[in-house]
Amino acid sequence: MQTNQQKKWDALCEVVEETMAAKKVPGVALGVWHQGEMAVAGFGVTNVNHPLPVTPDTLFQVGSITKTFTGTAVMRLVEAGQLNLDATVRHYLPDFRVADAEASANATVRHLLTHTGGWVGDFFHGTGNGADALPRYVADMAGLQQLAPLGTVWSYNNAGFGVAGAIIEKVTGQLYEDALRELVLEPLKLSHSYLYPGDVMVHRFVVGHKLDGDALQVAVPWPLPRYSYPIGGIVCRAEDLLHYARFHLGDGRAPDGARLLTKESLAAMQTPQAAIWDKESRGLTWGLDDTYGPRLVEHGGGTKGQVSRLTLVPQHDFALVVLTNAEHGGAVWQAARRAALQSYLGMDAAPPTPLDAGADELAGFGGWYGRPYADIELGLLGGRLTAQMRYKGSFPTEDVPIPPPPPPFTLDLCAPDRLIGINGPMKDALVDVIRQPDGTIGWLRVGGRLYRRGE
Numbered sequence: 001m002q003t004n005q006q007k008k009w010d011a012l013c014e015v016v017e018e019t020m021a022a023k024k025v026p027g028v029a030l031g032v033w034h035q036g037e038m039a040v041a042g043f044g045v046t047n048v049n050h051p052l053p054v055t056p057d058t059l060f061q062v063g064s065i066t067k068t069f070t071g072t073a074v075m076r077l078v079e080a081g082q083l084n085l086d087a088t089v090r091h092y093l094p095d096f097r098v099a100d101a102e103a104s105a106n107a108t109v110r111h112l113l114t115h116t117g118g119w120v121g122d123f124f125h126g127t128g129n130g131a132d133a134l135p136r137y138v139a140d141m142a143g144l145q146q147l148a149p150l151g152t153v154w155s156y157n158n159a160g161f162g163v164a165g166a167i168i169e170k171v172t173g174q175l176y177e178d179a180l181r182e183l184v185l186e187p188l189k190l191s192h193s194y195l196y197p198g199d200v201m202v203h204r205f206v207v208g209h210k211l212d213g214d215a216l217q218v219a220v221p222w223p224l225p226r227y228s229y230p231i232g233g234i235v236c237r238a239e240d241l242l243h244y245a246r247f248h249l250g251d252g253r254a255p256d257g258a259r260l261l262t263k264e265s266l267a268a269m270q271t272p273q274a275a276i277w278d279k280e281s282r283g284l285t286w287g288l289d290d291t292y293g294p295r296l297v298e299h300g301g302g303t304k305g306q307v308s309r310l311t312l313v314p315q316h317d318f319a320l321v322v323l324t325n326a327e328h329g330g331a332v333w334q335a336a337r338r339a340a341l342q343s344y345l346g347m348d349a350a351p352p353t354p355l356d357a358g359a360d361e362l363a364g365f366g367g368w369y370g371r372p373y374a375d376i377e378l379g380l381l382g383g384r385l386t387a388q389m390r391y392k393g394s395f396p397t398e399d400v401p402i403p404p405p406p407p408p409f410t411l412d413l414c415a416p417d418r419l420i421g422i423n424g425p426m427k428d429a430l431v432d433v434i435r436q437p438d439g440t441i442g443w444l445r446v447g448g449r450l451y452r453r454g455e
Contacts, residue, residue, distance in 0.1 A: 008343045009039045012336060016322075017043055019335040026216060027054040027206050028332055031238035031321035033246060034344055040239050046206040046325070048216045056239060057192065059205035060323035061224070062308045063232040063301025065241070067161050068248075068269075070230045071113050071285030073168055073183040075265045082171045085110040085284075092167045096138065100146040107150060109167065112160040113284045114274040118148040121157030121449065122373040126225045126397030131175060133226035134166045147371060147450045148443070153434060154274045154282060156448030158231050165230025176230050187254045188247055193236035197223045200235045206325035208305020219305025219327060225397050232301060238321045245312050245319035248297070270297050270314065277418065277432055292347045302327070304396060309333035316345050334428065351428040352414035359383040361413065365433060369444045369451035376444065376451055378411070385411045385419070387426070389446075 009032065016030055020043060027044035042054035077083040089096045089107045097104045098119045111117045123144060127136035141159055148155060165176040172179040177195045185193050194200050208219035224233050247254070248269070252261035272281035272288055279290040289296040294315040301308040307329035311320040320340045322333035341347040362385040366378045373393040378385060388408045394400040409424030417433040432445040444451045 005034070005037050005039075011343060012340050013041055013043075015339040016332060016336050019332045020044055023326075023328055023331040024211060024214070024216060025324050025326040025329050025332050026051075026209055027058075027325040028329070029054060029056065029058060029060060029238040029321070029323040030336065031056075031242045031319075032340060032344070033242045033249075033317075033319040035317045038239075038242055040237075040242065040321075042238075044325075046204060047218065048209060049218055052204060054206065054325075055204065057204065057237050059192065059194070059200055059203050059235050059237055060308060060325065061206075061208070061232075061235050061301070061303040061306045062241065062310075062323065063303045063306065064158075065299045065301040065308060065310050066230065066232045066234040068285045068299050068310075069180060069184050069234060069244070070161055070164055070168070071269060072248075072261070073180055074109065074113065074164060075261055075269065075284070076183045077168065077171060079261060079265060083109060083167070085113070089163060089167070092170050093138065093163070096163065097142045098144045098146070099142070100150070103146055103150040109164070110273065110284075111151060112157075112164045112167075114282050115154055115157045115160065115448075116151050116274050116282075117157050117160045118150045118152065118155065119146050119157070119159065120144040120372050121155060121159050122371070122393065122395075123159040123162075124373075124393060124395045124397055125227070126399065127227045129226045134162060134169055134176060134230070137162050137227035138166045145372070147452060153443065153445075153450065154276050154448075155445065155450040158228075161231045162227055168230070180230075184260075187258065187260055188244060189255050190236065190240045190243060193234055193240045195229050195233045195235070205235065206306065208303060209326045210305050211326075211328060216326075221304060221396070221400065224303060228396055232303060238323055241310055241321045241323075242319055245310060245321070249312055249314050249317055249319060270295070277430075278415075292341070292349050294345070294347065296349075300333075304400075307333065309337060311337055311341075313341070313345060313347075318345060328425075352418075352420055352430070354412035354414055354420055354422060357413040362411075365411075365419070365441070367441075368454040369446075370454060371449060371451050373449075374451075376446060378444075381408075384422075387411055 031040040040056040045051035127133045209216045210219045269284040274282040281288045287298045297312040305327045308323045322336045338349050341349045368377050374391045376389045390405045406425045409426045410422040411419040414420040419431040421427045421429040434443040436442040
């Protein structure tokens with residue numbers, strides 16, 4: 001690695017270590033790819049109860065970054081003529097149904113990959129570890145309510161990727177795990193990427209952690225249920241994610257030169273398909289952000305006590321991987337992302353500036369907002385807009401205890417109808433206020449999820 005690159009890398013590692021210490025994150029894996037140079041490092045420990053050093057080869061659950069792998073597999077099937085993005089889900093799964101008849105009949109594969117189905121997305125519903133886990137999961141979606149009309153409002157939808165995984169199984173005649181291995185993992189030589197816990201346990205891997213007051217505790221359960229594999233099931237090392245990122249920064253060829261996707265298909269995955277907010281949009285699985293100049297192509301992941309982020313900047317042949325083993329690990333990837341984009345690319349990815357809005361202006365956002373998995377209540381406290389979230393559902397299956405409410409946090413306006421967290425668990429998180437055609441508030445979008453305003 002060149003001297004200048006080494007200085008940037010050393011400085012980035014220092015940011016990671018400082019943030020880990022300040023936020024009590026026990027373990028992190030970090031990786032950077034930039035214009036032909038790769039660097040990977042591990043920090044901290046795998047498990048506070050049975051600590052081993054995190055190394056560059058330590059395995060982490062990468063959660064929803066897996067969705068981009070599912071999308072890559074779908075695009076390979078599209079190019080093979082086995083799938084059509086604009087065909088309805090029912091074309092492949094005739095019995096597909098959610099509560100809304102119009103969404104059931106007209107949802108397409110593209111709606112699945114762009115999170116625009118509109119039905120309840122956080123459906124954490126165990127269906128066993130048998131080969132029928134995905135078909136059973138999709139069948140049990142029949143009662144999911146519609147939060148917004150099909151194709152109208154972007155809302156992060158885990159359940160839609162369960163459907164995408166079931167479609168992959170249907171058209172290939174294989175289990176999702178086997179199809180993903182054949183279509184993506186093996187061609188890209190991702191030799192340290194797994195789905196089955198039995199494959200993981202013979203390697204060094206991290207467990208998740210949560211804070212109980214100031215004390216770190218191991219988060220349980222560790223294994224993810226089989227239905228969730230296309231939604232967020234991959235367990236891998238940081239270097240594998242960098243090799244995967246290089247594919248999406250490239251021209252569609254595998255490391256051995258074999259063409260896996262056309263340039264056009266790769267470009268489509270990184271082209272806006274669904275508007276989110278201002279310069280933020282969704283491609284085919286990837287999150288896209290043009291706020292800071294060069295387009296960021298990103299996806300995050302969160303499992304039980306593990307949080308991750310993969311950031312690509314195609315214009316600069318750059319990729320950043322941050323894997324953490326703490327449910328509060330977002331502080332590390334946020335600090336690392338900002339520092340890396342600044343030092344390597346000269347991009348300032350600072351969060352928006354609060355406007356210090358007055359109480360009268362903030363009062364209009366007050367009220368109760370809900371979805372099946374959680375509720376959030378906004379109200380004025382000491383002249384500031386304060387939010388309290390309450391969970392009503394469990395993750396990753398119903399038999400896990402419902403988590404306690406997180407601490408309340410304060411919000412301020414950072415743009416018209418956009419709020420930003422000032423403190424607490426949602427610091428610097430953005431909350432979108434989405435209005436009905438008559439101008440009244442219809443929803444909040446918190447963490448990408450829609451919360452419908454109560455009467």
